[in-house]
């Protein structure tokens with residue numbers, strides 16, 4: 135009981151007796167809790183804008199798409215394009231790369247997925263086995279792997295040694311997942327849109 | 330510890346001020362009359378060195394911020410980075426910019442050298458034990474803030490290491506289950522490290538040093554409440570065990586600061602880039618990762634711990650496991666006061682703990698070394714061997730296997746293989762063409778042959794195998810590669826990480842319960858100085 139409360143309690147006790155005293159006390163308790171609750175909600179509502187401002191801004195989020203012309207892409211060639219600021223591999227695979235990828239469809243995989251499933255376009259239609267479109271960031275900690283290195287004929291990430299096969303599936307090393315497929319659709323026979 | 334104030338204002342003005350804001354009294358009691366143990370050695374001067382380094386970083390940093398531009402520029406095919414160019418401009422065009430930039434970038438390393446010495450000192454002399462727990466925890470907090478500040482600062486020049494270091498570290502947060510990805514994008518302000526990231530990193534890099542300064546004030550306050558520990562770990566018993574801060578500690582600290590600055594200057598003027606990475610002189614390129622990314626030297630031990638976990642533990646995958654352990658390596662420092670059960674402070678009087686401590690220092694340095702190496706580097710001399718098996722003579726039979734459902738593949742192959750063995754094949758070989766097609770070859774008759782090749786690296790082995798195969802010329806040659814025991818940097822890092830944690834979680838808690846401490850000489854344990862010379866002589 136603080137000083138003020140004592141004084142009020144004394145004043146009321148003389149005139150009305152104990153019940154009044156309890157009522158006064160519980161009313162103050164209520165006001166105290168209510169004020170606290172409003173202050174807490176208010177504080178949370180004030181803090182939120184200061185947290186949310188760090189999220190990707192509208193212009194960054196604005197669905198950016200990238201169109202890629204595949205006509206000049208030769209067999210066994212790979213180009214790197216950017217989509218939403220992130221690098222994407224567009225690789226025209228050789229028949230032997232495709233065969234190797236399909237042969238391992240049911241091998242011991244850390245993140246099992248068939249080569250066919252990795253070619254599906256964003257609209258659900260089947261893609262073309264020769265054109266593989268991958269988000270380049272290694273699923274471990276985001277480095278960019280290089281092609282034609284490692285024991286599986288695909289990509290090797292030099293950062294911590296993750297090895298991917300010719301379908302971009304993780305085969306060895308610390309990365310937990312296959313290289314992500316960029317969402318793409320064929321616009322014409324020789325051009326695609328990513329995003 | 331400081332006792333009643335001994336400050337006596339001398340002039341009219343100081344008397345007037347003392348009655349209104351006793352700031353001179355505070356300074357006098359804290360840095361002039363403040364009693365310090367007589368037996369402090371030079372390991373105790375690193376606090377002063379750290380204070381100096383913080384001031385140096387703040388002053389040079391504020392100056393750099395006058396010329397630095399936090400902008401990545403536009404990405405048009407090549408990469409033109411304004412931030413990178415602005416640091417180059419500071420180095421080349423701004424008057425004395427080269428000096429101030431070098432002081433700041435080398436200063437970060439010097440700051441960490443000092444803080445590591447300071448922390449190891451605290452570990453050795455048991456400065457974290459009661460009543461100095463809060464003092465120690467505040468120190469750990471400062472260290473954590475320093476790590477964050479240095480990481481943020483390192484991204485600012487926007488070189489290759491800046492960019493990829495930032496990428497790897499922000500991706501660590503992606504390891505957090507469920508919310509990891511959102512936290513990552515929240516931190517980066519986008520879907521990759523880009524201009525929004527650079528801007529906020531600059532803002533925070535400017536802010537945190539002042540937070541450090543604030544926590545440092547609390548750190549020194551806590552120090553002045555409990556008083557300094559000393560190399561003997563025995564609390565001072567009487568006024569005679571202490572000397573006033575000024576001139577004794579002031580002079581000793583000043584001398585140490587000068588020596589430290591000599592080393593600092595040597596780096597600034599002659600080796601400004603010795604502690605950094607040449608890759609950071611290449612402007613950031615989001616499309617190409619440098620072949621070998623490493624953090625700055627002062628974070629290497631933690632990087633080694635992060636990479637040491639290359640296996641999954643139950644639901645925790647290797648990536649999350651590494652992240653947890655890396656943060657745990659710092660978190661364990663915060664609870665150290667309650668892990669060490671020994672009531673003896675100084676390791677001078679703990680013979681076994683002292684050995685464990687020395688090993689701990691070596692382990693920490695070795696972790697730093699491991700963090701800088703390629704994780705799959707093999708440290709032991711190994712010989713890679715492969716056996717080539719083939720048959721001489723005999724008849725080859727080939728069976729095609731084709732199924733419609735990939736699930737039946739294994740059964741079909743097995744059936745086909747069995748058929749061939751039943752037909753007398755002594756050796757079978759399966760070549761899978763896809764999930765639904767395979768050929769099974771079998772050799773009937775003939776004599777099995779074996780040849781072993783060996784080499785000192787896997788690449789050489791593959792070459793040797795290829796040559797040997799050509800020499801053999803048989804239709805089917807099966808190659809059995811033997812994996813020798815490879816002691817890689819990762820394995821080493823695992824052992825070192827195990828010791829790092831064992832030191833805190835097993836050695837210190839158990840040792841304190843079992844060890845017999847060495848004898849503290851009476852000259853130290855008793856307040857000899859306040860006794861009659863006769864008694865002291867009799868004891869000696």
Ligand code: HEM
Pocket residue numbers: 383386387388389390391392393394397416430433434437440475478479480482483484485486534535537538539541605
């Ligand atoms: C705790 C103290 C500090 C530490 C450990 C620290 C660390 C660093 C590091 C490691 C760099 C990268 C240097 C390079 O590679 O060139 C850096 C850059 C920078 N820092 Fe700091 N810093 C500190 C305080 C400050 C303060 C107080 C400011 C400004 C108010 C500041 C402003 C800058 C600026 C503008 C850069 C970019 C220019 C450059 O790279 O030299 N720093 N800092």
Ligand code: FES
Pocket residue numbers: 272273274275276277291292293294295296307308309
């Ligand atoms: S980022 Fe690719 S292996 Fe670590």
